[in-house]
Structure formats: C-alpha cells, structure tokens
Amino acid sequence: MALTAARGVDGVAIAAAVATLICAAPAMAVIGFALAPNESANLDGALLRDGIIGTLALMLVGGVGAIAVGAISAWLVSLCDFPGRRWFEWLLVLPLAAPSYVLAYSYASFTWAGGVSPIPVSGFWGVAFIYAVGLYPYVYLAGRAAFASQSACALEAARTLGAKPMALFTRVAAPLARPAIAAGGALVLMEIAADYGAAQHFGVTTLSTAIFRAWYAHANPHAALQISAVLLIAALVFLIIERRARGRAAYAGGSTRWRTLPRYKLNSVAGVGAALFCAALITFGAALPLAWLARLALLHARLGDIAGPFVNSLTLSAIGAAVTLTLALAIASFARRAGRLGKGALFAAGIGYAAPGAVIALGALTLFGLAREAGWVGGLGAGLALTALIWTYAARFTAAGAGPIDSGLARLSKNLDSSARTLGAGPITRTLRIDLPIAAPSLAAAALILFVEILKELPATLVLRPFDFDTLAVIAYAYASDERLLQAAAPALLIFVAGLAPVLILTRGIGRARAGAQ
Amino acid sequence: MTLSRRTFALGASAAAIAACTPAEQASAENFVNVYSARHYDSDRMMYEAFTAATGVEVRVLPAPGEQLLERLRAEGDATEADLIVAADAGNLWRVQDAGLLQPVNTEALSNNVPARLHDTDGNWWGFSKRARVIVYRKDAVQAAEVASLDDLASARFRGQVVCRSSTAVYNLSLLSSRIERLGAENARAWAAGVRANFARDPQGSDTDQLKAVAAGEAQVCISNHYYLARLMKSEDPADRAVADKLAISFPDQAGSGTHVNISGGGVSAYAKRKDRAIQLLEYLVSDAGQNILAPSNVEYPIRPQIAAAPELVALGTFKEEDIPLSALGRHQAEAAAIYEGAGWR
Numbered sequence: 071m072a073l074t075a076a077r078g079v080d081g082v083a084i085a086a087a088v089a090t091l092i093c094a095a096p097a098m099a100v101i102g103f104a105l106a107p108n109e110s111a112n113l114d115g116a117l118l119r120d121g122i123i124g125t126l127a128l129m130l131v132g133g134v135g136a137i138a139v140g141a142i143s144a145w146l147v148s149l150c151d152f153p154g155r156r157w158f159e160w161l162l163v164l165p166l167a168a169p170s171y172v173l174a175y176s177y178a179s180f181t182w183a184g185g186v187s188p189i190p191v192s193g194f195w196g197v198a199f200i201y202a203v204g205l206y207p208y209v210y211l212a213g214r215a216a217f218a219s220q221s222a223c224a225l226e227a228a229r230t231l232g233a234k235p236m237a238l239f240t241r242v243a244a245p246l247a248r249p250a251i252a253a254g255g256a257l258v259l260m261e262i263a264a265d266y267g268a269a270q271h272f273g274v275t276t277l278s279t280a281i282f283r284a285w286y287a288h289a290n291p292h293a294a295l296q297i298s299a300v301l302l303i304a305a306l307v308f309l310i311i312e313r314r315a316r317g318r319a320a321y322a323g324g325s326t327r328w329r330t331l332p333r334y335k336l337n338s339v340a341g342v343g344a345a346l347f348c349a350a351l352i353t354f355g356a357a358l359p360l361a362w363l364a365r366l367a368l369l370h371a372r373l374g375d376i377a378g379p380f381v382n383s384l385t386l387s388a389i390g391a392a393v394t395l396t397l398a399l400a401i402a403s404f405a406r407r408a409g410r411l412g413k414g415a416l417f418a419a420g421i422g423y424a425a426p427g428a429v430i431a432l433g434a435l436t437l438f439g440l441a442r443e444a445g446w447v448g449g450l451g452a453g454l455a456l457t458a459l460i461w462t463y464a465a466r467f468t469a470a471g472a473g474p475i476d477s478g479l480a481r482l483s484k485n486l487d488s489s490a491r492t493l494g495a496g497p498i499t500r501t502l503r504i505d506l507p508i509a510a511p512s513l514a515a516a517a518l519i520l521f522v523e524i525l526k527e528l529p530a531t532l533v534l535r536p537f538d539f540d541t542l543a544v545i546a547y548a549y550a551s552d553e554r555l556l557q558a559a560a561p562a563l564l565i566f567v568a569g570l571a572p573v574l575i576l577t578r579g580i581g582r583a584r585a586g587a588q
Numbered sequence: 589m590t591l592s593r594r595t596f597a598l599g600a601s602a603a604a605i606a607a608c609t610p611a612e613q614a615s616a617e618n619f620v621n622v623y624s625a626r627h628y629d630s631d632r633m634m635y636e637a638f639t640a641a642t643g644v645e646v647r648v649l650p651a652p653g654e655q656l657l658e659r660l661r662a663e664g665d666a667t668e669a670d671l672i673v674a675a676d677a678g679n680l681w682r683v684q685d686a687g688l689l690q691p692v693n694t695e696a697l698s699n700n701v702p703a704r705l706h707d708t709d710g711n712w713w714g715f716s717k718r719a720r721v722i723v724y725r726k727d728a729v730q731a732a733e734v735a736s737l738d739d740l741a742s743a744r745f746r747g748q749v750v751c752r753s754s755t756a757v758y759n760l761s762l763l764s765s766r767i768e769r770l771g772a773e774n775a776r777a778w779a780a781g782v783r784a785n786f787a788r789d790p791q792g793s794d795t796d797q798l799k800a801v802a803a804g805e806a807q808v809c810i811s812n813h814y815y816l817a818r819l820m821k822s823e824d825p826a827d828r829a830v831a832d833k834l835a836i837s838f839p840d841q842a843g844s845g846t847h848v849n850i851s852g853g854g855v856s857a858y859a860k861r862k863d864r865a866i867q868l869l870e871y872l873v874s875d876a877g878q879n880i881l882a883p884s885n886v887e888y889p890i891r892p893q894i895a896a897a898p899e900l901v902a903l904g905t906f907k908e909e910d911i912p913l914s915a916l917g918r919h920q921a922e923a924a925a926i927y928e929g930a931g932w933r
Contacts (some may be wrong), residue, residue: 116928178792184803192791273753273791273933286654287755287924289682369823432658439662449666450659533655537621537647537668548627548650553795553815556824 081498086404086415089397092461093419093468096433097302100425103436104292104299118297121280125301127194128269128276129259132201137255139202140209141247143348145239148217149225151333152341158348160577165355166207167569169526169543171267172562173200175550176359178271179366197272201265203355205258211515211576212254212477216247235334253473256312260424260469263301266529277301278426298429305424309417309469360566366559376542376561383525383541383568386456390463391471391520397464398471398516403501405472406479407487416476420469427466428529434462435533452536459534466530467523471516478512479505518572525569542568619645620864623660624673625653626851630885631673637880638871644864653679653757660688665858670865673853678761680712680852681917689854692866700873701890704912705850714850714913715872716881717888719813719906720762721846722837723798728807734837737766737847740808741781748807749785750797754927758794758812758849763926764919765847768911772922779930790933795819802830817886817899838906845909849916851887 146152147159165173177200181187191199228242244251266278275283277297285294336344401419405412422430438458441447447454490500506513528543535544542561549558624631627650635646651659653674660667660683672689674680683689684707691710698706705714722734733739740749752759766775787806797809798816819831838846853872855865871877873890882889886897895901 178796182792182796182803183799183805193789270753271792273789275933282654283755283924286757287760287920289921289924291658366824428655431655435658435662439664442662442664442666447666449663449668451668529655532651533659535649537649540650544650551652552627553793554818556822 081496082400082404082501083408083497085400086408086412089400090415090419093397093401093422093465095437096430096462096465097422097425098418099433099437100295100429101299101302104295117275117280117284117293118277118300120275121277121297122300124194124269124274124276124280125263125278128198128201128274129262131195132198132205133255133259133262135198135202136204136206136258137209137251139347139351140206140254140258141213141244141251143206143351144210144213144217144247145243146344146348148214149238149243149334150235150344151335152344154345154348158345158352160574161352162210162348163207163573163577164352164357164570165204166211167522167526167566167573168204168356168360169267169528169565170200170204170261170265171271171528171550172363172546172565173204173355173359174268174271175555175558175562176362179555180359180362192272194272194274197268197274199354200268201258201262203351205261206351206355208257208261209251209254212250212257213247216250217243229334235336235340238334250477252312253477256309257423257470257473259308260305263305263424264426266426266428277304281426281429295432298425298432301429302421302425305421306417308424309420313413313417356566360563363559363563363566366556367563370556370559376545376564379540379542379545379561380564380568382539383543383565386459386531386541387521387524387568390460390467390524391517393460394464394467394471394520394524395513395517398468398475398520399506399513401468402472402475402479403497403505405476406505407497416472420472422465423467423469425466426529427462427527427531428533430466431462431530431533434458434465434530450534450536452539455534455536456539459530462530462534463524463527466527467520470523471520474512474516474519475509478509478515515576518576521572522569525565618643619647620670620861620868621668622646622648622671622673622853622868623656623669623856624648624650625656625679626650626673626675628885630881633884634872634877634880635868637876638868641871641876642867644867646868653682657683657686657688660856661686667856667858668860669856670859670861671853671868672856673851675718675851676757676761676849677712677714677852677913677916678757678764678849678920680707680854681914681920683854684711685917688857690857690859690862692855692862692869694866694870696870697866697873700870704910705890706852707854707914708912712852712854713869713873714852715869715877715890716851716885717848717890717908718851719838719846719848719888719908720758721811721813721816722808722839723801723811723816723834724808724837725801725804725833726835727833728804731835731837734808735839735841736843737810737839738778739839740785740810741778742785745785745808747785747787749782750787750800750806750809751782751790751932752792752794752797752810753790754924754932757920759810759927760920760923761849761916762810762847763923764916765909765911767919767922767926768915769844769909772926775923776926776930779926779932783930783932798834799830802833813900813903814886817897817903820899821886836903838903840909841907845907848888848908850890850913 143162147155147162177191177196181191224242224246225238228238233242264278266282269276270279277300281294281297284290284297401415405416450458486504487500490504526543528547531541531544542565546558546561546565635648639645660669672683674683689711693710697713701713706712722740724734733744763775763779766778794811794815797811798819800806801809813836816831816834816836819827822828840846853869855862859865878889878891878894882894883897886899888896888900
C-alpha cells in the first residue's frame with residue numbers, strides 16, 4: 071500500500087506542482103521584478119497612497135453593496151415565495167455576462183451630460199454603483215447554491231420555534247451560507263481590485279489605475295511593477311484571511327437528510343417589495359445599459375465585421391476555459407489531500423485573479439522576453455502568441471475555476487477517500503474515479519464561469535493576440551476607446567449575448583442541484 | 589468518461605492552436621506586418637488600397653500604443669513588426685526612446701512630410717494631423733473670451749472648465765509643448781490655474797467633455813478637433829444636437845498658434861521586411877494615400893495641398909504652433925508630474 075500511495079502521490083502532486091508553476095509564474099515574475107533593485111525608478115508614494123485608498127473605498131462601498139444585495143436576492147428566490155420569483159430566479163444572474171467596462175461606457179453614455187437620469191452615474195459613487203449591480207451575481211450564484219443545499223431541518227426547527235423570515239435569514243440561513251457567500255464575496259472583491267476600465271473612465275484613482283499612470287504617463291515601468299506587487303501581495307493576504315474564515319465554518323450545516331424546502335410565503339406588501347428589489351437589480355445590472363447599447367447598435371447596424379471576432383471569441387474562450395479548468399482541477403485535487411502545501415498551491419495559483427489582466431500579461435511578456443534572450447523561443451508568431459495568451463488566461467483566472475471545484479470537492483466525505491485508499495486506489499485513480507464524478511456539477515459550473523470570464527477579458531487579449539486576430543472584446547474596446555460608442559455597441563452587446571447561454575445553463579444547473587428537488 | 593473529456597479538451601486546444609498557424613504561411617511571402625495604435629476605418633481603407641496597388645498584403649495588430657510598446661520590448665529582435673503606427677508624437681517618441689525604431693530617409697518621405705512633423709533623424713514620419721482646441725458653448729461664451737489657452741486659467745472661467753484625465757497622451761503632449769516653449773514654471777502655473785477652474789474632476793473621454801459643455805455642466809473644454817466634427821456628422825440625432833450648441837476656438841492665433849499633433853509611423857528597428865515597411869509608409873503620405881485618408885477621417889491631411897474633409901473646411905484655416913514635434917517626447921514624464929502636482933486626476 072505504501073508503494074501505491076507513493077506512486078500515486080507523485081502523479082497528482084507533480085501535476086499540481088506543474089499547474090501551480092504555470093498559473094503563478096506571471097504574478098510571481100511581477101513581484102520578483104518589483105523587488106529587484108532599480109536605482110532609476112522609485113515608487114511614487116502619493117500615487118500608491120491614493121491607489122490604496124481608492125481601491126479600499128470601492129471595495130467597502132461597491133463590494134459590500136454587491137455582497138449584500140447578492141446574498142439577499144439569493145435568499146429571497148431560494149427560500150421565499152413572491153410574485154415573479156420563478157422568473158427572477160434565472161434573470162438575476164444576467165449581469166454576470168456584462169463586463170464592468172461595458173457597463174461603465176454605457177452608463178456614461180446615457181446618464182452623463184443631459185442624459186436620461188437626473189443623477190449622473192459618475193465619479194466614485196458611479197463606479198461603486200456599477201460594481202454593486204454588476205458583480206452581485208458572483209455572490210448570488212454562490213449563495214443560491216448554498217441556500218439550496220441547506221438542511222431543511224435547521225430552518226424548519228427555527229420556524230417551529232417562531233422565527234420570522236428576517237430572523238430566519240440573519241440567524242439561521244445566513245450563518246449557514248456564510249462560507250459560500252464569503253467565497254462569492256472574495257471573487258467580487260478581487261474583480262474590484264483588478265478592474266481598470268470602469269475606474270479609469272470615471273476618473274477614480276485605484277491601485278489598478280495607479281499602475282497604468284506610473285507605467286504610461288510617468289513612463290516608469292518599475293514603479294508600475296511595484297504598485298502591482300503591492301496589489302498582488304494584498305490579494306494574497308486577503309485570500310488567506312478568506313480561507314481561514316471559510317475553513318472554520320466548513321462543517322456547519324452537516325445534516326444529510328434532504329427534502330424540498332418549504333418556501334416562506336411573503337405577504338403582499340413584502341412580496342411586492344421583494345419583486346421590486348429583484349427587478350431593480352436586473353434593470354440596473356443588465357436591462358437598462360444593454361437596452362441602451364441595443365439602441366446604439368441599431369443606429370449603426372453593420373454586423374459584417376463581427377462574425378470573425380465572434381468565432382474567435384468563442385474558440386478562445388472554450389480553449390482557455392478547458393486549459394484553465396484542467397490546471398485548476400489538478401491543483402484543487404491536490405489541495406484537498408495535501409493540507410498546508412496544497413492550500414499554498416491554491417493561494418499561489420489564485421493571486422493572479424486580483425491583478426489587472428495587463429499586469430499578468432506584462433509578467434508573461436517579461437518571462438517570454440527572458441526565454442527569448444536565452445534562445446529558447448523565437449518571436450511571438452501566431453502559435454506562440456496564442457499559447458502565451460491562453461497561459462495568461464490560466465494565470466489570471468485559475469482562482470475563478472478552483473473556487474467552485476474546491477467547494478465541490480469539500481462536500482466529499484473523507485470516509486469515501488479512506489475507503490478507496492484501503493482498496494488500494496492511488497491518488498490519480500481516486501481523483502479520476504471518485505472526485506471527478508462527484509464534483510462534476512461544480513466542474514461544469516467552474517467551466518462556465520471560466521468561459522464567461524475569458525470572453526469578457528480584455529487587456530491580455532489586446533497585448534498578446536496574433537496578427538489579424540480580433541475578439542469581440544478587442545473590437546468593442548477599439549471603438550469605445552476611440553470614443554465611437556455607436557460602433558462599439560454591437561460587439562459589446564454580442565459579448566453579453568455570447569456569455570448569456572453559459573450563464574443560463576449555470577443557473578439551471580444550480581436549480582437542479584438542489585437535493586430533494588424534482 | 590471524465591478522462592476522455594479532459595483529453596478531448598487538451599486535444600481540441602492543441603488542434604485549435606495549430607489551426608491558427610497556417611494562415612501565417614498561406615499568405616506566402618508578400619506581406620508586411622503593422623503594429624498599430626490606430627483602429628480607424630480610414631486606415632484599413634488605406635491598407636486595402638496599398639494592397640490593391642502593390643500586391644503586398646498588410647497584416648495588422650491593433651492595440652493601445654503603450655501595450656504595443658511592451659510587446660515590442662519583450663519581442664526584441666525576434667519581433668514580427670515591420671511598421672509601427674501610433675497616434676501622437678509623444679507615443680512615437682516612447683517607441684523611439686526604447687530603441688525600437690530605425691531611422692529611414694527617402695526622397696518621397698522628406699518631400700511630402702513637412703520638416704517639423706517628422707523626427708529629425710527619420711525615426712518616425714507623420715501622416716495626419718490633429719489640433720487640440722477649445723470647444724465652447726455658443727450661448728454662454730464669446731469667441732474672443734477663448735482666444736488663448738491662457739484664458740482657461742483665468743478667473744472668467746471659475747468652475748466652468750472640463751477636461752479628460754491628465755494621463756491621456758493628448759493632454760501630456762499639450763503641456764509638453766508649453767514646457768518646450770515657455771518653460772516648466774509657466775506650465776505649472778497654467779496647469780494650476782486650469783485646475784482651479786474645473787467644474788469637476790477629469791473623467792471620461794473628449795466626447796464626454798463636449799457633451800458636458802453642451803448640457804450646461806460647464807462652458808468650455810479642451811478637445812481634439814475631430815471629436816466635434818464626428819458629432820456633427822453622427823448617425824445619432826442626439827449627437828448632432830450636441831454639436832449644434834458648440835463652437836471651436838483654435839487657440840493662440842495671435843501668438844504661438846494652435847497645438848497640432850500627428851499620427852505617424854516608423855520602421856521597426858528589427859523589421860524583417862524593411863523595404864515593404866518603407867513602401868507602405870511612403871504610400872500613406874502619397875497623393876493616393878492622403879486622398880483616401882482626408883475625406884474618410886476628420887483628421888487633417890499632412891500635406892497642405894490635399895483637401896481636408898468638408899466638415900474641416902467649414903471650420904476654416906488656422907495658424908499652427910511652430911515647434912518640432914520631436915521635442916514633445918522629452919517632456920512627457922515632466923508633464924505628468926506637473927499635472928499631478930497641480931491636482932489634475
């Protein structure tokens with residue numbers, strides 16, 4: 071048995087080590103180069119300070135806002151009954167398909183300067199608003215999965231004891247769903263840390279915009295690397311805190327008896343309030359900005375040039391998601407069994423998620439430059455450029471894939487693992503024959519999230535793609551940055567449409583995953 | 589089953605990567621590669637006309653100038669780029685400063701491009717011009733009140749000025765020209781004066797500033813000339829209504845002239861197809877290229893004898909600031925520091 075274990079540990083551990091190296095390398099390169107001494111360029115203290123303040127403030131307002139409305143909406147559709155609930159259940163996920171920069175350009179276009187809204191969505195509060203209504207689905211999805219799989223007994227017991235819906239939520243359901251909400255919330259906060267487009271367009275200094283300011287305006291790449299390193303290290307610390315918080319709560323709600331949850335029927339006033347609340351989220355996070363883009367796209371309907379980028383986007387997202395998922399799976403499987411070392415691998419591979427895509431691309435480019443100088447590779451021809459691009463996607467999004475997989479694997483009983491081991495199965499066999507089938511729904515969810523993330527990704531695609539290879543995000547950006555929103559509208563809208571299918575599959579999947587539901 | 593799915597994913601990705609490579613070989617040898625920070629339809633039309641005239645296929649990689657620079661740096665001598673095209677002399681200077689351009693000098697280039705609109709050593713050559721102008725609301729401001737950029741710093745416009753972020757290269761080059769002509773102290777005082785007049789912190793694009801002025805949120809803004817021209821001929825009636833409320837002042841006609849910048853191109857230091865890169869560059873400044881560019885884009889042609897777009901003809905002629913654009917690059921970082929010191933976002 072010792073022999074089997076040894077042979078098996080090698081397989082999964084080696085795969086995980088390689089995957090971690092691949093995923094962490096660009097971010098590590100950035101930190102490494104930032105720490106290397108450089109006499110010519112020192113970090114601008116004021117820029118860093120403003121960046122930290124801006125990022126933290128946006129996390130506090132936009133991030134906490136997203137987490138709150140995400141958790142509340144998940145609770146409402148999972149455990150309450152009110153008019154339109156069935157519709158809201160899947161509509162609430164829609165904003166996931168819209169990138170923050172698309173929301174920013176759209177809101178700027180129709181609420182600024184004599185636009186339709188008396189209050190312009192602009193400046194700090196505007197960005198915070200966009201994050202809150204655009205990013206809450208990460209928490210909504212995680213929260214819904216958690217509420218859906220909660221033990222009915224705990225809730226029933228609380229109700230029998232006379233708990234009102236509010237108390238039920240704050241004292242029973244929410245604490246039970248806390249690990250999942252924390253995981254979704256972590257994704258939201260990392261998205262906020264990494265966002266560049268929305269903050270830049272609305273003139274808010276964050277760590278991300280400070281990086282570009284140092285890099286381009288001050289022509290000081292070393293200072294940019296240093297600010298990037300601060301952002302990455304902060305993400306690392308943040309991830310560790312989140313893990314700890316989650317780790318302690320991991321065994322909460324361990325009942326294994328399932329049956330359909332009785333929904334709490336809201337009275338008419340509360341019901342209408344709940345419906346309005348959900349409707350407002352969908353309206354601001356998706357319907358309103360997209361309707362505006364649709365209007366612009368109709369004013370300028372020239373769809374001929376979009377077919378190629380559309381196909382490129384889908385192909386690239388599918389390949390990127392498949393590769394990233396494979397790497398994430400190797401790391402998550404290893405992490406489940408390898409204790410601290412495994413958790414370390416998860417952290418290392420995950421920090422890229424908090425960095426702007428351009429920073430990770432810069433890390434990849436720098437490593438590529440070193441490899442080229444060493445004579446290992448030639449120029450960034452089509453094949454190599456695409457490989458570098460997919461590598462960057464993996465480095466950037468592993469956390470988004472590993473999170474759901476990790477949660478899925480966490481549901482596996484340790485006993486199952488031990489039994490398999492007793493029967494002589496090594497780690498590879500166990501991963502393939504036990505982990506994978508059981509975690510399949512989580513894997514599917516991870517794959518879809520990765521697909522949508524890569525579809526929306528912009529800066530890395532801009533820098534690393536081959537000649538004559540445009541994606542929807544690239545052409546939407548090209549037009550929008552040239553201040554031609556009219557022409558940018560159609561590709562931006564198509565990003566949303568292309569992301570919609572996976573997002574809808576995702577919601578359906580969660581509905582079905584509800585144990586006891588038919 | 590799960591194993592086969594995974595194998596399939598890997599196989600599919602390898603196949604897709606492989607599938608993308610043949611396109612590179614298929615076009616035989618008769619092509620030229622352009623890294624471009626411009627993504628205008630007019631450029632594509634010029635490239636297509638060039639291909640039609642010469643049989644040389646133009647392959648383009650459009651991306652923001654700063655990011656192209658990082659890619660060029662990483663690629664070094666292995667780069668596939670032959671010609672590098674960017675908007676703003678400040679951006680071209682950055683590529684030059686990184687040692688990624690090579691000087692070229694041909695009769696066709698020097699005959700067609702006015703001396704101050706190309707690098708003195710021939711590292712880059714302009715092919716179109718843009719003016720950085722003051723745009724004001726007709727019903728609130730008299731033309732005489734915005735005759736100079738200095739006016740934007742005067743007490744007359746307290747709380748009435750809007751502008752895009754100071755990190756935009758257009759603003760950096762504008763201040764660089766001031767540093768070059770009048771010195772850093774003057775530039776600092778001007779930046780502080782304008783800052784004191786802001787109606788709000790800089791945000792959004794030039795077009796957003798034009799809309800803010802039309803909507804009455806401010807009276808004046810700084811913008812490149814063609815953003816207003818675009819609104820004039822937009823397919824969106826709301827855009828044309830915005831343009832109707834606005835007018836352009838070409839500042840400093842009585843003094844140094846209006847700040848004019850270029851879009852231009854330079855031959856990559858490691859160009860594998862140098863001859864074709866030069867050929868394309870010459871085409872961009874030739875009669876044929878300029879006659880495609882001028883009517884379709886609302887930039888000014890690089891050569892005085894080519895007619896500008898009708899929208900621009902309607903704006904009238906103006907005196908251009910007379911400093912060599914190669915001077916702008918040197919002051920970029922200083923300009924950024926001055927803006928930040930003055931509290932521009």
